[in-house]
Amino acid sequence: MLAAAVAGGLCVPLLAWPSSAAGSDGVRVAEIQGDTRLSPLVGERVTGVTGVVTGVRAFGSRGFWIQDPVGDGNPATSEGLFVYTGEAPTVAVGDAVEVAGTVGEYYPGGAERGGQSVTQLTGPEVTVVSSGNELPAPVELTGDTLPRRYAPAGEEAAGGSIEGLPLNPRRHVLDLYESLEGMAVSVADAPVVGPSTAYGELWVTLRPQDHPTPRGGTRYASYEAHNPGRLKVESLIPFAERPFPEANVGDLLGGRTTGPLDYDEFGGYTLAARELGEVVDGGLERESTRPQRRGELAVAAYNVENLNPGDPAEKFERLATAVVDNLAAPDILAVEEIQDDSGPTDDGTVSAGETLRLFTEAVVAAGGPAYEWRGIDPVDGADGGQPGGNIRTVLLFNPERVSFVDRPGGDATTATEVVARRGEATLSHSPGRIAPDDAAWTDSRKPLVGEFTFRGETVLVVANHFASKGGDQPTHGRFQPPNRSSERQRVAQARAVADFVRETRDARGVRRPANVVVLGDLNDFTFSATAEALTADGLLENALNSLPARERYTYVFDGQSQVLDQTLVSPAIRRYELDIVHINAEFADQASDHDPQVLRFRP
Template sequence: MHQIQGDTRISPLLGERVTGVSGVVTGVRAFGARGFWLQDPVGDGDPATSEGIFVYTDEPPTVAVGDAVLVDGTVEEYYPGGADGGAQSVTQLTDPATTVVSSGNEPPAPVELTGADLPRRYAPRGDETAGGSIEGLRLEPERYALDFYESLEGMSVTIADAPVVGPSTEYGELWVTLRPQDHPTPRGGTRYASYAASNPGRLKVESLIPYAERPFPEANVGDRLDGRTTGPLDYDSFGGYTLAARELGVVGDGGLERERTRPQRGGELAIAAYNVENLHPGDPAEKFERLATAVVENLAAPDVLAVEEIQDDSGPTDDGTVSAEETLRLFTEAVVAAGGPRYAWRGVDPADGADGGQPGGNIRNVLLFNPERVSFVDRPGADADTPTEVVTRGGRATLSHSPGRIAPADEAWTDSRKPLVGEFRFRGETVLVVANHFASKGGDQPAHGRFQPPDRGSERQRLEQARAVREFVREVHEVDGARRPANVVVLGDLNDFEFSATVAELTADGLLENTLDSLPPWERYTYVFDGNAQVLDQTLVSPAIRRYELDVVHINAEFADQASDHDPQVLRFRP
């Protein structure tokens, strides 16, 4: 086994047919990529060489855990998700011929994974002559967490009483951490604090137990996977190293509760942002009800609500529909039914198929507002291709079109949602609100992948988008000047971190301030991805807004039962 695995990520016997590979079966997967794991119970004593391997059978395996077998097969490096995605490979045997020598053997003792044995450094730096790949580097399991996990690829491992840091999903998976002391959040998660803080203790857990025998447990952040969870260490492109459990622990309830923000006071303007995850009329009524109840009860019915991912009235059906009037009617009626205000809304329909997102859905940003508390200044005439401009009226910055889109023809917005800006009046003061949904991280190399550091190629488009928004804000500032600067709020799903170059571009020259900086570091997260609590949604304000209060309202991202995958946030201030 160790001769096949070698001491790098690529087998020295790649492509060769090997015979008489002996070991004991430690796990069987009868679904998905079907096969079984085989482990040498003796080994060579080299910590860099794994003693386990996956045998891909394609058909349901006919072996059982505890079988001693002999396998002939071809050595292959399989890239989950395809080689172009940047994931690491899994060394495996394909086209196997398997002979069962005996059954009922005790599987090799699993390696116990603990935070004490796990290196704090996440990954080695890739070989620049190989495009930044780490595949050809000799594994150093005592120095790097990715090397440590790779040295155990295919071997039986076990964890005990592990904190859950990523909720269970519909795909039967959850994330735990072996190092709960790394960047903890007050609610039991692990925060992604910088590109250098990848939190190596995170580990995905899946089950090899058929669902009919034991449904995968529901787990929230802050719960605990109690008892022993044991099985082979696998790897896939969605989450990286994965414990494929033949024995699964029991989820202990951590008592996580959904947060509620306080209501705004009479003189306070409350502006919120919420990604409602591809909302359309075909969604179950329960989704509309849950989102609406959250707006009323958890967000305390904000005066202005910027919503992202509102789909058109036919949802993902690609039939040329671009209007979202029915989607918005259902949503706002659900808010009323939940005891909230009757929100009005303003938006600009996109051109069909031009704004990215789920094909056919035509997602867009929309501004909802409570007309009993705030008024909207309508300046009609904008369409998908018409930019709104900064226009001087009475010595103040106003909009040529309200609502309108910022620079929709700019290449920065190719296949991406265009920012929607609206002009509001509150207690005699003008407030410009810019709702955003920047380009996604799709196509980026994964943090756990074979290229280190990973290329964040999608960031280049978000940088251009940030420049376009900041240029708009700069034009507003130039009109209003320093004596009476404008109230500008830029918010929404920026699809990037608070420490990213995207946000640095937005806040350059002091035109905008990131309100997340007002929160303690451990409170800065709106999304949970691969067990990392991280920031994607943000609210920025112009210098005129000096005193404000931001609240990230944790109601979705940490929970298995989600109405959306994002947590909303509410900004309160006195214009």
């Protein structure tokens, strides 16, 4: 063994390179990687590149990783490199190889997405010099050795890109990971903060003390709180040889997990495990909320993730059971992502009556009430979402507990207005849509508002599903801070909803404060400009702020527990109780990817 080199403050024991494999005129891996994110040799054909194979990927982006066991002693230059073969590699872990190939920078998903690139060799010519060699010792990643800062600020002259900046692995986590790109790394006994998926991936954290949730997750608390301890884990082991383990938030990836550090379009830096630890069950259980009391009105929101008649009966049953058992059969239920009766088949169908029949009948079969529903069919293809699906929001209600006030005339393109009746804010059309012709709703779901009566009191419920975050630059990408371009549309949507709510207060003839609930999948955070547009000037109060900060999350993305679904109330609703019911987002086995929430109050 040679003396250990230091990479970003981490001790990296190095192996002696077999003398027979060293190319006298070859290019070293570190020379290819360089000390920035882009190779100084990009586009050049290089020869005599030597290394030990530390990982082989026979699926997806096929190829293998090599690592120089000697290194150049510079913590900013990686000693690992991916060799893209395009077909199943013929080398094995432990082979000492000499490679010739063209240096390239590959952007997973395309450069336009804003992610970082992977330095690699393409069109390789590979010579196996020897086999069964000792592998370079992996860099041990621990919370104590990770920088607390996430990313450097991008260069203004480069449009905010960090690609041309020298790496500073002691200062920023993204720099550290880039300085280890392609090298073998390992984690030990790492808490799971993002559940496993059907794609064979999960998220761990090396810093569980950063913004912890009560159930073992890591919370996204602000645009600056990127929780740098997070790391994605995938497996290089074919599923046929070892199925990827099922893991929930709060579990532990026990033992040691080792493999090359890769970069992925979905999630960024990824430990591609050639050795995968064992999942230790953390005992996470699904929550149930309490039933509403006699004088309480319970209003809930639930994104049911593209529900349509083509889904298996099990999905309808699980969603329905959750409504009855976990949500305690709320009086009013705003559901998002109800698809039309032909699902994703793009055949011009817009009616969702069959979808809703199956869902409400499943609720009855689960022991719940016979919900009625009100909704408005969209114009075909005008509301975004999965092509052909025509997703929309729908209001379900229990007629034994609450009455719906039907006022005909609302349709996909007609706006409902606030009308004063006996001094109360009511609707011109119920159900109705809010400003459907406003440009804010282009290719996006339009809010559905309904007028209800509960124990003699009028309650207006606005069900929302704002525009998605599609098109935003990733937090782990090469632009820092990332551009949140989709936010502009959601802010415009929030202002349109706010204008409507303002009319329930200021419309001519309105003398009584209105009971207004605005809820649903806003696709944005409580600290976002979207939320601020709804709460400006005290127009609405965000009910999530009534919860302890560590409990505010409805979704898990890239290992971060975060808010996407929100519930807001007008000042007339003075006392209320909000419960986020964690039944999906933290679990590998999900009926939906969102957690529902229930608001209880006395109008």
